[in-house]
Amino acid sequence: MSIRTERVAALIQREVAQILQQDYAERLTPMVTITDARVTKDLSIAYVYASVMGETEAERKATFKQLEALSDEVRSSLASRIRHQMRTIPEVRFFLDESLQRAKRMENLFDRIRAERERRLSDSETPDAAQ
Structure with a gap:
């Protein structure tokens, strides 16, 4: 990416996050976090990559669907905020960022492996202690 596209992407990420926090927080429950933004060369x-904090996958997907439905409203709010910095306002497309859920799943797997390893070590030490 060029410096210009990187700066525009950072601007959009920051502004969309503020828009969602200030204007749509009550409509988007559970909480939505903007994790990244990228723009095309033109x-x-x-x-815009969004992470949804929710208990169940169904809850996260439903909230993300609400977010997708708000994309036109978010774009018009974005236009009013950055119209002096950009000639045209880009179309906003949201993508679900599930990296936090994947990291949590990996952490749970590592915890299970550690627990299994500790259980095996304690089982192998028990017969030695009896002798």
């Missing part, structure tokens, strides 16, 4: 499309 600055016509902004790909």
Whole structure:
């Protein structure tokens, strides 16, 4: 990416996060976090990555669907905020970022491996202590 596209992406990420926090927080429950943004070379499309904090996958997907439905409203709010910095406002497309859920799953797997390893070590030490 060029410096210009990187700066525009950072601007869009920051502004969309503020828009969601200030204007749509009550409609988007559970909480939505904007984790990244990328723009095309011609600055016509902004790909915004959102992480949804929720208990169940169904709850996260339902909230993400709400977010997708708000993309036109978010774009118009974005336009009013950055119209002096950009000639045209890019189309906003949201993508679900599940990296936090994947990291949590990996952490749980490592915890299970550690527990299994400790259980095996304690089982192998028990017969030695009896002798």
